[in-house]
Amino acid sequence: MSKLLDIDSISVSYGSIKALREVSLHVNEGEIVCLIGANGAGKSTLLKAIVALEPITHGSIAYQGQMIAQIDENGAKKKFGVPIRRSKGLSSNLRTDEIAGRGVALVPEGRRVFADMTVEENLDMGAFLVRDDELIARKKEEMYDFFPILGARRKQKTRSLSGGEQQMLAIARALMSSPRLLLLDEPGLGLAPLIIQDIFEKIHIINREDKVTVFLVEQNASIALKASNRGYVMENGVIVLSDFSTNLLENEKVRAAYLGDS
């Protein structure tokens, strides 16, 4: 199995607070990998760092064997008192839109659908980099088949959708670009158990049938571990455990801290 995503010792800081401290992990082609941890452990920050929405201050990120972000020992340089991401020697660092162009799609925390746009327009935005109108139309029909509720609401403004429907739209929007790597940030957050189950079933189908590699971040450790091949556990910005998900489900520490067993 080849590594699709290889994160090597990355750090992210918010001012003086270190949100991530030399985190290393990898995702192999075709896997579903989950990252679990408590609220505020740094899980979302990690996803944002992968897509360059947060600048890393240390380490490197490789995708498909190519560096997409890399920081030398001096760290980021500053301009007008503000850290800049691109400076001499660091020009290999890709921007968010360039990373999206390489086939990485993130379903952000809290869905972040474009509320003032219709369901269809949201899907159009997901296909922004696809320049083939026929392909876009076909993809949209695929999405409406896959998530029938979206088909029924294609002309509706997104703000009128329920939380579960918005989550499905956010996933569908990410799939419009036919990504190779799908990143999901808390796909189950704030949703009813039945809907969470539905969404995780869809994630499985996407992984199995469309051959999309999935890396997901979840607070709900039980469902995330059951849905994934491997898992990482994060505490205070550090990876403390990593193993096959079946083993993590049996692990005493994980059971005590994240699965509610005493």
Place this chain on the structure above:
Amino acid sequence: MGSIAEFFQHLMNGLTLGGIYALIALGYTMVYGILKFINFAHGDILMVGSYIGLFTFDAIRGQTMGPWTVIAFFIAMLAGMLFSAGLGMAIERIAYKPLRRATRLAPLLSAIGVSFILSNMAAWMWGTKSRKLDYPFDNSPIYLKGVSITPHQILILAVVIVMMVALKLFVDRSRIGKAMRATSLDQDTAKLMGIKADKIIAITFAIGSALAATAGFLIALEIKVYPSMGTMTGLKAFVAAVVGGIGNISGAMLGGILLGLLETFGVALLGIPYGLRDTIAFVALIIILLVKPEGLLGKAEKEKV
């Protein structure tokens, strides 16, 4: 003629003035929508655009009047639009972009600086004497049941309507237009879709500046052109954008037209002295801010979690 004719007369005048405000207000609102920042140099971009349009027209219209004169008029307008679009993009690149991550006050101050530079450069290069577009066509009013309409007014309204419809279609239907809306709704998520935010911002400045130049050219036709013309006009159009709901494109159109009508009817019907005409906009602003701070079509800002 009765008061009905008088009403329609003021309506016509108000719509013409309001249409011009609306074109300018669109630039403020589009830029604000994406960058959450007021481009205080917008009025001066308008001024430069109207000078360029005026000079171009004088240069190419020739001695004899004919169909060419009409074509020359629109070519001149286009020249002003293109020049301003380039100017707007250059200003964004030089004066605003380096400050994108700095405190919110920094680009605002930079904009005020750019405004001073542009109006003083104009005064230095072109003098402070006001000019008027030397439009060779007959402008004697046409009387329609007691309402007098000048050919200029018809021209202004036609240009305003074409511009607004074109903009609305562009923003609602085109790929780039949708990307502009997406970027204005949520810049980070737009980037995740592969949208180059910097490119969208540049296009936004280009379109807003071109619309301002159009408005400036129409002002040159109806009123006059001078280096500080952008200040009050720009300020009032900014008020129009806030009244309509800043960040909202339909709101800017509505706010602009409403402000034009208010000014016209305020002077004509409410007996507000002409000298106080400019205060009407600001009184309207105060009232709107008290009653509906988000503006007529604006949405109340939700706390972001």
